Amino acid sequence: MSDQTNTDSHDDDVPETEGLPLDAWHRARGGRMVEFAGYWMPVQYEGIIAEHHWTRSHAGLFDVSHMGQLEVSGEGVEAALEAVLPIDLATLKPGRQRYSLLLDEDGGVLDDLMLANAADHYYMVVNGATKWDDIAHLREHLPDAITLTLLDEAALLALQGPEAAQALERLGLVPVNEAGPTVGEMTFMDSGQFLWGDVALQVSRSGYTGEDGYEISVPADHAVALADALCAQPEVKPIGLGARDSLRLEAGLPLYGHDLSPETGPVEAGLAFAINKRRRATVETGGGGFPGAEQVLGQLAGGAPRKRVGLLLEGRMAAREGAIVMLGDQQVGMVTSGGFSPSLERPIAMAYIASKVADVPTLTIDVRGKRLAATVVPLPFVPHRYHRKGAIG
Amino acid sequence: MSRHYTQEHEWIEVEGDTAPITATVGITDYAQGQLGDITFVELPAPGASLTKGGSASVVDSVKAASDVYSPVGGTVSENNPALEDRPELVNSDAEGEGWLWRMTLADTSELAGLMDEAAYRAFVESL
Numbered sequence: 001m002s003d004q005t006n007t008d009s010h011d012d013d014v015p016e017t018e019g020l021p022l023d024a025w026h027r028a029r030g031g032r033m034v035e036f037a038g039y040w041m042p043v044q045y046e047g048i049i050a051e052h053h054w055t056r057s058h059a060g061l062f063d064v065s066h067m068g069q070l071e072v073s074g075e076g077v078e079a080a081l082e083a084v085l086p087i088d089l090a091t092l093k094p095g096r097q098r099y100s101l102l103l104d105e106d107g108g109v110l111d112d113l114m115l116a117n118a119a120d121h122y123y124m125v126v127n128g129a130t131k132w133d134d135i136a137h138l139r140e141h142l143p144d145a146i147t148l149t150l151l152d153e154a155a156l157l158a159l160q161g162p163e164a165a166q167a168l169e170r171l172g173l174v175p176v177n178e179a180g181p182t183v184g185e186m187t188f189m190d191s192g193q194f195l196w197g198d199v200a201l202q203v204s205r206s207g208y209t210g211e212d213g214y215e216i217s218v219p220a221d222h223a224v225a226l227a228d229a230l231c232a233q234p235e236v237k238p239i240g241l242g243a244r245d246s247l248r249l250e251a252g253l254p255l256y257g258h259d260l261s262p263e264t265g266p267v268e269a270g271l272a273f274a275i276n277k278r279r280r281a282t283v284e285t286g287g288g289g290f291p292g293a294e295q296v297l298g299q300l301a302g303g304a305p306r307k308r309v310g311l312l313l314e315g316r317m318a319a320r321e322g323a324i325v326m327l328g329d330q331q332v333g334m335v336t337s338g339g340f341s342p343s344l345e346r347p348i349a350m351a352y353i354a355s356k357v358a359d360v361p362t363l364t365i366d367v368r369g370k371r372l373a374a375t376v377v378p379l380p381f382v383p384h385r386y387h388r389k390g391a392i393g
Numbered sequence: 394m395s396r397h398y399t400q401e402h403e404w405i406e407v408e409g410d411t412a413p414i415t416a417t418v419g420i421t422d423y424a425q426g427q428l429g430d431i432t433f434v435e436l437p438a439p440g441a442s443l444t445k446g447g448s449a450s451v452v453d454s455v456k457a458a459s460d461v462y463s464p465v466g467g468t469v470s471e472n473n474p475a476l477e478d479r480p481e482l483v484n485s486d487a488e489g490e491g492w493l494w495r496m497t498l499a500d501t502s503e504l505a506g507l508m509d510e511a512a513y514r515a516f517v518e519s520l
Contacts, residue, residue, distance in 0.1 A: 001402045001424050004451075004458045048455040049430040242429065242456055316433040316480070318453050340432035340455050347432075368435070368451065 004320075020065040021155045021220040025227055029238055037128035039066045041241050048242035052342040055209055055247055056382075059161035060239035061230050064208075068131025069151040069217055072142075073121035080146045081122060084138060086266070086290040087115065088276035094119040095180060097191040097204050101266055101274045102126075102134060107292025107299075108262035109269065110137060112254070116191035116204060119177075123191070123202055125156070125215070127256045141291075155223035160213035160247075162385065163235035168214055171196060171229055173203065183214065188386040196226065205387060208244065210251025210380055212387045249348060250341050252310060252379030258321055259308060259336040259350055266296055268304035268352065270379070275300065306333065307358055310381055311349040311365065311374040316340075318347040319365040319372060325351050326364045326371065332357045335365060343382050349374070397464065397504055398513035402427075404488055405464040407504065414498045415470065420452065420461055423517045425487040428454040431480045436472035437494055443467055445503050450493050452483065465503040467496040 017035045026033060031042030042063065045051060054060055072081060078089040085100045092098050097116035104110050111130045116123040126134045131150070138148055159168055169184045176193040183194065183203060191204035202217040218226045230236050245255070254260045254269060266274055280300060281287025288297060313319060318339050325333035338349030349365070353376070357363065364371040396406045402424035407416045425431065433453035443449050443463035450461040472494040475482055483491035498504075508516060 001420050001428075001452070001459050001461050004460060043456070044429055047430050052455075246455055316453075317435060318433065318458065320458060340453065342455070 020063065021223040022063045022065065022227055025224050026063065026238070029231075031238065031240060034241070036241060037066045039128065041066060042238070044240040044242045045238055048240070048246060049342045051237070051239045051243035052246050054237050055161045055211065055239055055243060056343060057162065058237070059159055059164040059167050059213070059233075059235040060209075060243065061227060061236050062158040062160065062239050062241075062244055063155070063227070064128075064158050064215070064244075065155040065220075065223070066128030067156055068124075068126040068128060068134060069154050069156060070124040070126065070135070070138075071118075071121050071149040071151060072124060072138075072146060073149075074143075074146040076143065077122060077146055080142050081115070082279075083289065084141045084291065085115070086275040086279045086293070086296065088278040089117070090278070091276065092117045095177070095190055095192050097189045097206060099271075099274055101271065102137065103266070103290060103292040103296070104262055105291050106262075107265045107295035109256070109260045109264055109266065109271075110134065110262060112256055112260055112271070112274075114204070114206065116202075118191070118193065118202070123217075129257055151217070153220050154217050155220050157216045157218060157223070157227060157230070158207050158209075158213060159216065159230060159236065160207045160209040160211045160239075161235070162212060164211070164213040165387065167230065167233040167235040170233060173201065176200070186214075186387075187389040188212075196222075199226075201226075208251075208253055209247040210253070210382060210384045210386075211247075212385055246339060246342055249337055249339060249350065250343055250380065250382040251384060252350070252381060254308065254350070255337055264308075264352070265292070265299060265304065267299035268306050268308060270308045272300060303355060305355055306352045307355050308336070308350060308352055308379075309358060310377045310379045311335070311338075311351055311363070312344075312377045312381070313347040313349065313365065314373040314375075316347065317367060317370065317372060319349045319367050319374070323349070324366045325353055325374070326366055327357050327360060332363065341381060348381050350379070396510060397507035398510065398516075399462070399464045399507055400516065401462050403461060403464050404513075405504075405507070407498070407501075414501050415495060416465070416467075416498055417492050417495050418449075418464060419492040420483065420487055421513070421517075422487045425484050425491070428452060428456070428459060430455045431483045434473075434476045434480045434483060434493065436476065437469045439469050439471055441469040443469060443496060453480075461493060463496070464507060465496075465501075466499040468499070469494050469496050471495040
């Protein structure tokens with residue numbers, strides 16, 4: 001028996017796998033540790049499917065401390081950030097967070113990230129596997145007056161699920177900004193500073209599962225205490241990376257390095273919403289001005305030759321990254337993420353397919369010589385249940 | 394009857410000692426634990442010819458697809474029909490009800506070199 005996953009060989013210059021602040025905590029709780037993005041991370045505790053269902057019905061605690069947490073500040077920081085991101089910071093108020101993209105000169109995606117306006121600075125969360133490249137890229141493109149600080153003494157926990165709010169409220173976090181919302185009052189994509197006792201936390205109402213929930217930045221030396229306090233709540237169990245992947249796949253959320261790369265652009269990836277309205281205008285009318293703007297604006301106007309879609313597979317055999325999507329005998333695309341959906345109890349996949357076949361109801365996927373029938377469906381596979389402003393409940 | 398194990402975490406239970414020698418094959422309990430929740434098993438069809446060490450079956454878990462190698466060469470006589478609807482049997486009873494296929498051995502000398510249970514347990518302990 002052996003895993004079919006491709007393993008890249010890194011014969012030279014292998015950096016040592018590092019432990020994160022909660023390493024011993026995961027091991028003590030039975031987490032099975034695997035190497036991921038240069039760190040030891042728990043892939044599962046009791047089992048991926050059970051953890052997946054627990055998160056969809058209660059609340060799951062995820063350690064995502066491998067991700068890069070950055071602070072950006074300095075005179076002219078808005079203009080500096082707008083030169084590297086297709087974002088409109090005039091419309092990102094203090095206490096709010098937004099999804100954005102780091103693009104290269106050809107409009108390819110270098111990383112996807114969250115950027116929060118923290119009043120006297122911006123707080124950015126980038127992917128773990130790309131954080132060192134991101135820092136190098138940002139440092140190269142940001143003026144010297146802009147300070148870029150990696151918060152390498154902070155852990156990052158995500159509390160996700162329909163019962164996340166009631167569990168977190170019980171911890172009694174106090175907003176640093178007296179006029180700011182409590183954690184229960186926050187809506188999707190709010191972000192603010194809180195005190196948990198005398199411990200300063202940066203909390204956003206967001207996540208990567210499609211559920212309501214929070215992402216909580218905590219000083220590393222308080223991470224164990226916070227994880228313990230959260231898991232002491234009856235709604236909360238620790239959840240591994242395996243369920244994080246199946247949850248985000250069902251939620252239709254792309255994973256960098258798989259569904260996004262320098263070879264994919266925001267329009268074909270279905271991430272055109274990350275190109276904020278002001279940045280979409282022509283250069284003559286104040287738009288553009290971000291890396292790859294020419295290509296990105298061209299595709300916004302004229303469409304992209306391929307697009308990221310959801311595929312619902314017949315049968316139980318899963319199609320995984322790299323599987324070829326066919327229309328008859330013609331190759332029309334490739335799967336970038338795929339696996340078994342515990343919620344739908346059937347295999348699902350995300351793929352890039354030629355735009356001209358996106359309306360074809362049934363395609364096939366080539367898996368180990370078999371042709372699996374697949375239906376093109378809108379994303380997400382499982383509806384998002386974010387706590388949006390103005391929504392009922 | 395004797396049960397043998399491979400370093401790739403398959404088990405093979407050999408039945409009888411007069412030709413044709415038949416056997417049942419599956420993955421070990423340790424293997425299913427490593428794979429996690431199993432969602433689909435692709436089984437070799439009856440009549441399929443297998444070679445020792447060749448890929449014979451694929452076990453899909455939520456995480457990944459994994460090849461299962463035939464411990465010996467031979468011909469598939471039957472595969473486990475229960476796994477079509479209940480692939481999770483491989484999780485709950487990998488070395489019993491979760492068997493994968495039965496086969497007729499081509500050459501019993503290929504059993505030499507496989508581990509017995511004690512040797513396999515020691516091998517797993519060493520991992």
